Amino acid sequence: SLATEDSALRAQSLEFLQWVLPTQQVLEILRNSRSFALANCLCRTKHKRCDNPLEVCFYTNDVADKMVEQGKARHVSLQEGAEALKLANEHGLVHLTIYNPEQHVYALCSCCECCCHDIEFMKKLGRPDLVAHADYVAMVDTDACVQCGACTERCVFGAQSWESGAVSFHQDKCYGCGLCVSTCASNAIRMVLRACR
Numbered sequence: 001s002l003a004t005e006d007s008a009l010r011a012q013s014l015e016f017l018q019w020v021l022p023t024q025q026v027l028e029i030l031r032n033s034r035s036f037a038l039a040n041c042l043c044r045t046k047h048k049r050c051d052n053p054l055e056v057c058f059y060t061n062d063v064a065d066k067m068v069e070q071g072k073a074r075h076v077s078l079q080e081g082a083e084a085l086k087l088a089n090e091h092g093l094v095h096l097t098i099y100n101p102e103q104h105v106y107a108l109c110s111c112c113e114c115c116c117h118d119i120e121f122m123k124k125l126g127r128p129d130l131v132a133h134a135d136y137v138a139m140v141d142t143d144a145c146v147q148c149g150a151c152t153e154r155c156v157f158g159a160q161s162w163e164s165g166a167v168s169f170h171q172d173k174c175y176g177c178g179l180c181v182s183t184c185a186s187n188a189i190r191m192v193l194r195a196c197r
Contacts, residue, residue, distance in 0.1 A: 018096040018118045020134040022178035022191055023085050026095045026108050030058065030081050033104075037064035038084055039073035043115040056088040056110040063106040085110070092154050094119065094177045096131070113156050134176025136191040140169045144188035151180035151189065 021029075030036050040054040058081065059067045067073035076084070088095070088110035096109045096116070113119045122130045138159065147167055151160040159174035160167060181189045 018098060018130065019132040020175040020177050021095045021097055021108070022134055022136055022176060023089055023095060023182075024178075024191075025134070025136070026058075026085055026097075027078075027082060029060065029097075029105055029108060030078060033060040033064075035062075035064045035075070036060045036081065037068050037073035038076045038081065039067060041109065041111070041115070043109075043117065044112065047115040049114040050112055052091045052093060052112050052115075053087050053110075056084050056093060058084075058108040060106055060108070061104060089179065089182050092156070092179055094156055094175075094179065119156065131175065133174075133194065134178075135194055136176040136178070137171060137174045137194045138169070138176065138178070138180055138189050139171075139192045141188045141190075142169075144186050146186045146188070148185060150183045150185065154179040154183045 037059050038055055039057050039059060041052075041057045044050065044052060044054055058064070059073055064073060064075070068075055085095070091112075093110035093112055094116075096111050096118070097105050098107055109116070111119055113123060118130045121127055145167060149162055149167055152162050152167060155161070156177065156179070157173050157175045159170050159172075160180050161170070162168070176191065176194065178191050181191055
């Protein structure tokens with residue numbers, strides 16, 4: 001039927017879509033995985049366009065075990081995983097995963113806009129469909145904001161910007177990575193569940 005074909009096409013289009021995740025959600029996925037392993041970022045290893053840390057990406061479950069067997073990743077504790085995610089956050093890296101509707105998450109990457117092809121294409125070609133929003137979105141308390149502008153430097157997606165001498169927040173551009181939250185000294189930004197559309 002047409003409905004079945006439409007559903008199949010949508011599933012196929014989502015099969016290799018990159019999804020943004022805040023750090024806490026990545027930690028939950030690792031915590032709930034049977035197995036996970038830390039690996040070097042394939043994009044930064046290949047392109048070498050920046051000096052961001054390399055060993056900040058993860059594989060989970062069967063893929064993790066296979067990558068460890070091949071010497072391409074190493075099993076780590078949850079604490080070591082959390083430390084790698086903290087390092088990625090300190091460098092302003094965005095957590096992305098390739099989500100396959102028929103499988104569990106098998107890769108969690110920490111991406112930069114200069115080496116990650118999907119973020120790069122999304123920004124250069126104006127293709128927001130290449131990256132999917134997180135389940136969360138940043139919420140700004142404008143009264144608590146001290147207009148320091150730190151969030152504008154961290155926002156890869158242009159949701160926080162400097163306009164007419166003040167910070168301006170464009171929630172429609174927010175992908176929910178949470179980088180602005182971790183840099184806000186006045187705690188004026190928090191992550192909330194994205195409203196259903």
